Amino acid sequence: MAFGGIDVGSVNTSVVIFEDARILSHLIVSSGELDSEPRRAMEKALEAAGLDWGELATVVATGRGRSGVDFAQKWSSEVVCQARGAIWLFHTARTVINLGAESSRVISLNEYGKVQSFATNDKCAAGSGLFFESMSYLMEVPVAEMGQLALEAETAEEVSSRCAVFAESEVISHIHRGVAKERILAGLHRAVADRILDLVSQVTIYRDIVLTGGVARNPALVKELEERLGFAVCLPPEPQIVGALGAALLAGKKSG
Amino acid sequence: MIESLGRLRKDRHDEARAWKERMGKKVIGVFCCDVPEELIYAAGMLPVRILGEHEEASEGNLHFPTNVCPYPTSCLDQALKGRYDYLDGVIVPNVCDMIRAMHGAWKLNTAIPNVYFLEVPQRISNHGVEFFRENLARFQRSLEEISGNSISSESLKQAIDVYNRNRDLLHRAYEMRRKGLVSGVELQEMVLSSMLIPKEEHNRLMDQCLEEAGQRHPAGDGVRLFISASMLDDTDFLQLIEDCGGWVIADDMPMGSRYFFYSVDNEAEPLEALAKRYLARIPCPRKMLPQARFEYVEETLAGAEVQGVIIHNLKACDCHLYEYPYLKEMFEARGLPVLFFRGEETEAELETQRDDIEAFIEVLRG
Numbered sequence: 001m002a003f004g005g006i007d008v009g010s011v012n013t014s015v016v017i018f019e020d021a022r023i024l025s026h027l028i029v030s031s032g033e034l035d036s037e038p039r040r041a042m043e044k045a046l047e048a049a050g051l052d053w054g055e056l057a058t059v060v061a062t063g064r065g066r067s068g069v070d071f072a073q074k075w076s077s078e079v080v081c082q083a084r085g086a087i088w089l090f091h092t093a094r095t096v097i098n099l100g101a102e103s104s105r106v107i108s109l110n111e112y113g114k115v116q117s118f119a120t121n122d123k124c125a126a127g128s129g130l131f132f133e134s135m136s137y138l139m140e141v142p143v144a145e146m147g148q149l150a151l152e153a154e155t156a157e158e159v160s161s162r163c164a165v166f167a168e169s170e171v172i173s174h175i176h177r178g179v180a181k182e183r184i185l186a187g188l189h190r191a192v193a194d195r196i197l198d199l200v201s202q203v204t205i206y207r208d209i210v211l212t213g214g215v216a217r218n219p220a221l222v223k224e225l226e227e228r229l230g231f232a233v234c235l236p237p238e239p240q241i242v243g244a245l246g247a248a249l250l251a252g253k254k255s256g
Numbered sequence: 257m258i259e260s261l262g263r264l265r266k267d268r269h270d271e272a273r274a275w276k277e278r279m280g281k282k283v284i285g286v287f288c289c290d291v292p293e294e295l296i297y298a299a300g301m302l303p304v305r306i307l308g309e310h311e312e313a314s315e316g317n318l319h320f321p322t323n324v325c326p327y328p329t330s331c332l333d334q335a336l337k338g339r340y341d342y343l344d345g346v347i348v349p350n351v352c353d354m355i356r357a358m359h360g361a362w363k364l365n366t367a368i369p370n371v372y373f374l375e376v377p378q379r380i381s382n383h384g385v386e387f388f389r390e391n392l393a394r395f396q397r398s399l400e401e402i403s404g405n406s407i408s409s410e411s412l413k414q415a416i417d418v419y420n421r422n423r424d425l426l427h428r429a430y431e432m433r434r435k436g437l438v439s440g441v442e443l444q445e446m447v448l449s450s451m452l453i454p455k456e457e458h459n460r461l462m463d464q465c466l467e468e469a470g471q472r473h474p475a476g477d478g479v480r481l482f483i484s485a486s487m488l489d490d491t492d493f494l495q496l497i498e499d500c501g502g503w504v505i506a507d508d509m510p511m512g513s514r515y516f517f518y519s520v521d522n523e524a525e526p527l528e529a530l531a532k533r534y535l536a537r538i539p540c541p542r543k544m545l546p547q548a549r550f551e552y553v554e555e556t557l558a559g560a561e562v563q564g565v566i567i568h569n570l571k572a573c574d575c576h577l578y579e580y581p582y583l584k585e586m587f588e589a590r591g592l593p594v595l596f597f598r599g600e601e602t603e604a605e606l607e608t609q610r611d612d613i614e615a616f617i618e619v620l621r622g
Contacts, residue, residue: 064611077615103611115619117593120612201595 001057005247008026008065011101014241015045017204018248024049034068058251085246086210087113090234094206099215101129108203156186193224210234212242257464261445282344290349292530298415299403305451308491328354328602345370388531410525425462425514436474440494440504463600478503485568486576500613506556514538541575571598
């Protein structure tokens with residue numbers, strides 16, 4: 001039997017269909033209407049896996065919108081699902097840094113892979129996907145290209161503020177002074193990495209560190225984080241589906 | 257009976273106004289746990305605790321920046337919106353920078369008379385007790401002037417008796433909570449209502465509540481939690497914890513154990529006994545040397561089978577934040593996971609807190 005995991009985030013929903021220790025299908029769609037979109041996403045994922053609803057033993061939902069998933073049999077927190085997904089992908093994982101659209105969190109695992117402690121960002125948007133979206137609009141650089149462009153800078157223009165609102169006014173003044181976009185972007189990534197490391201400092205962390213969530217796709221941010229940490233982080237091939245994968249693994253555990 | 261306690265808090269202004277009209281006596285607002293309410297009671301007045309609200313402090317924010325503790329701002333906001341216009345006085349103890357600022361803020365911006373500043377020493381020592389006793393003697397004379405009644409030694413002793421009995425009843429409810437007979441929200445409603453209505457009336461209510469609780473079957477499948485907080489002036493946060501499957505079995509909160517633990521020695525000279533009790537009770541972090549508070553926490557944890565700790569500090573409450581790392585270290589040394597919140601007195605925060613509390617409880621359940 002197959003198991004489903006669905007992670008309904010504030011911007012994207014991801015689904016994983018899992019069977020016999022392998023991922024049969026996965027997809028990422030916009031979260032959209034909570035009433036209909038999760039079900040539609042699950043149907044698409046089932047179709048991609050060549051299965052129908054009847055072949056799905058259990059579904060576990062996670063993410064901020066999880067309570068709206070009426071076809072799930074169990075609802076689990078993002079902390080638990082991110083941890084479970086990360087440890088399945090990287091058996092040596094002891095820390096998960098999850099950078100989502102609205103929230104960022106750091107999860108510390110013990111030597112058995114159980115969650116030991118975690119910290120979530122407060123209201124601050126810095127480090128989240130929405131921060132990058134607002135900067136992307138401001139700098140007229142698509143989100144997907146921001147990281148690559150930042151890597152092209154030889155030096156970074158300082159963006160001292162870690163607050164999304166103040167960073168915006170700083171960036172505008174840099175633009176007006178004619179500073180190259182690459183340099184501003186490099187500075188922005190540095191500031192964001194600092195903010196994430198503030199959060200990291202709230203829990204005791206051990207290696208290896210797994211980076212998950214959409215922001216993990218940004219190569220400049222990964223580089224900044226690695227430079228500050230002093231070692232390489234583990235990057236899942238699909239960082240956005242780790243929560244859904246963890247949910248699917250929980251579904252398997254529940255049934256098994 | 258227990259279920260009706262929440263109404264006393266929600267309708268507190270109407271209740272106080274009705275009491276005032278019925279009794280023809282004065283109502284005095286009180287900030288924090290450092291004001292010996294017994295003196296106000298002995299002067300024939302009703303002490304009521306000043307509480308904030310989970311609502312936009314549209315008026316309060318005009319007077320204070322947003323990077324300060326939101327609780328005093330919220331209290332001032334309530335006063336500026338006219339919700340405390342029935343008060344005949346307000347006692348502001350020297351607790352912390354923001355509460356101290358309430359003295360000037362209420363005096364200058366509200367029409368409430370008799371805004372009184374009560375100096376409370378920072379140090380818990382013999383000199384501190386002596387100093388506080390002298391202040392309480394001055395405080396007594398002021399209360400006599402405000403009320404028009406003199407406070408005799410007998411009336412003060414009688415007030416101490418009534419208050420000690422209330423402490424004892426709340427303490428029994430605290431023990432019943434640990435046994436699963438009273439919920440965390442219920443205990444907090446008991447404590448909050450105790451701060452708002454005449455104590456002898458509350459004692460009668462508490463007798464009935466304890467009898468009711470004693471007949472219940474113990475609840476007991478929740479995750480056993482210890483809660484430490486700087487200021488939770490309503491039950492929303494504890495309700496959230498209980499909705500997520502948590503079971504508050506012990507606490508270190510001003511609207512909890514810190515209010516009613518330890519009685520006043522009614523064999524000793526009343527003012528000195530009051531000075532001693534109010535200085536040496538489980539101290540808020542605004543007092544020097546946190547050992548007494550930490551010792552209370554240690555003692556409470558022993559044998560309580562606590563599974564995790566939730567700490568809720570209002571943002572910018574420097575006193576609590578200063579002690580937080582030590583407290584966290586103490587819990588973690590015992591292998592207890594800690595979840596920390598920086599609270600803001602807003603409705604919106606509760607939803608984001610729910611996410612973390614659900615995760616924390618799921619992790620603790622294993």
